Amino acid sequence: MPMNRNDILEKLKEILLSADESSRDVIHLVNENTNLHTGLGLSSVNMLYLIIATEEVFGIYFDDIGLNELQTVGDVMNYIEGKLS
Amino acid sequence: MKWEPIECKAGDMVRIRLGSMYHYGIFVSENEVIQFGLPPTAENRAKEGEVAILATDIDTFACGCIVETACPDRSEMKKRLPREETVRRARARLGETGYNIIHNNCEHFVHECVFGEARCTQEEDVRKRWLNRPICDIYLARIPDDVNGEDIYPEKRKKEIDAIADPKLRNNARFLWKLLDLAAQRSFGVDLEHAELKRKFGGKWVSGKFRFSLSSSENGVAGVAVSNADVELSLDSMLRDSVNRTLIDPRVLVSVRGKHKISVKYFWADKESSTLMGVHQFE
Incomplete structure (x- = not known):
């Protein structure tokens, strides 16, 4: 079943929730423009968690991108979409 | 594997802690620590250019943090390569690029030089945390x-x-x-x-x-x-x-x-x- 952008966003929210339950209120409001660092305050370990969990959930490999290129939730969604297409 | 802030010898695996992550290198001498990229401090991250395997002195590697040395246990000692071979392998890879935070990082590099096999325990721990999360x-x-x-x-x-x-x-x-x-x-x-x-x-x-x-x-x-x-x-x-x-x-x-x-x-x-x-x- 192909995933649409909304499905991808929901999956990312689930991953973020599992990384940091205490930020549930912030994660609930996450959208494509949310900044991973300034908006969500992801630590380097949680950033790693997001990437690894994304690999597991979507069956993709982050093999051709640096973490610095992933600034917003939308950047991660674009990368996933590109890999799935 | 235990890590202790003890004196290093050539061929030792060394690391520093930066926030919640570690940066790894192969110690050769006080003037030569071989590592995949500079320690990821805010200052170093802002630098342009591709991440490569390079050598720095111990102070640049440490960037003010405590340097810990790997103390392999008995079974790990059996697996580790001779120190000269570790140094030879690290030096042979100077200038190599292709860094990837998950699949080819500084820990993969030092593991390959010391044990002949690339692995990253930080990545393994985080992946385990995801796979074992309560659902x-x-x-x-x-x-x-x-x-x-x-x-x-x-x-x-x-x-x-x-x-x-x-x-x-x-x-x-x-x-x-x-x-x-x-x-x-x-x-x-x-x-x-x-x-x-x-x-x-x-x-x-x-x-x-x-x-x-x-x-x-x-x-x-x-x-x-x-x-x-x-x-x-x-x-x-x-x-x-x-x-x-x-x-x-x-x-x-x-x-x-x-x-x-x-x-x-x-x-x-x-x-x-x-x-x-x-x-x-x-x-």
Whole structure:
């Protein structure tokens, strides 16, 4: 079943929730423009968690991108979409 | 492997802690620590250019942090390469690029130089944390009137459902099984064809990949709970020692007994659409 952008966003929210339950209120409001660092305050370990969990959930490999290129939730969604297409 | 702030020898694996992550290198001398990229401080991250394997002095490597040295245990000592070989391998890779934070980072590099095999324990720990996270998801959906009887796995279950005489019960059973397929895919990344489903003595179906429980309500709502621990779901009636919530539209009591925290995923099926309407948390 192909995933649409909304499905991808929901999956990312689930991953973020599992990384940091205490930020549930912030994660609930996450959208494509949310900044991973300034908006969500992801630590380097949680950033790693997001990437690894994304690999597991979507069956993709982050093999051709640096973490610095992933600034917003939308950047991660674009990368996933590109890999799935 | 233990790490101690002790004196280093040529060929030792060394590391510093930066925030919650470590940066690794191969110690050769006070003037030569070989590492994949500079320590990821804010200042170094801002520098332009591709990350490469390079040598710095120990102070640049440490960047003000305590340097820890790997102290392999007996079994690890047997696996480690001779120190000269470690140094030779590290030097041979100077200038190499292709850095990747997950699949080819500074820890992969030092492991390969010391043990001949690239690995990253930080990545392994984080992946384990994800794979072992507690899962208990409940999917709720309106049962459509005429559910297609095809694509139900395994065949044995399809035959069981097809044999149900009451059309309404048969329709409910088909939909519950399809909702289970969706839940298995969404929560565990596995479809029912690969879920190692088997029927236990007594007629209860179980999966080798996850635990599940099915229930439906009088007013046409289907519920599926999937978890990586024991779970029991009931719509309409309250289970003992359970977490309960009454949903308003349509009105249904959701009662669940499980080990983990529970998220409820509304999946209001409209002509078997696969749209997930929202994710809510049970408190």
